[in-house]
Amino acid sequence: MNDIWETRKQSMIWLENELLAERTIIQDGFEFMERTINIFNMTEKKEGKTLHGQFSRICAVTLAKSNYLFLGCFDLALNALAQESGALLRPLIETYELLIYFRLDM
Secondary structure: OOOOHHHHHHHHHHHOOOOOHHHHHHHHHHHHHHOOOOOHHHHHHHOOOOOHHHHHHHHHHHHHHHHHHHHHHHHHHHHHOOOHHHHHHHHHHHHHHHHHHHHHOO
């Protein structure tokens, strides 16, 4: 029987070596999204139930959803299931469009 983790192990080796620069960019992107979510959360706590506070909460939740969808796509790709990660792409695009709407509407 094949080792079900072999593909993942190989992906991790590539990320440590040949794809180190790409891994760094991806990690930086996830860290940036986490910092942005934290800023929205802090703003929501500070502003409370004001319009600005509610807006920050909605943006934080939407961005957190995007973060998890990105993570799911990345995880599937590491397991050689990049085509299947396309199923997560539609809701990811929808969260992106929501964030654009929020930015333009506020």
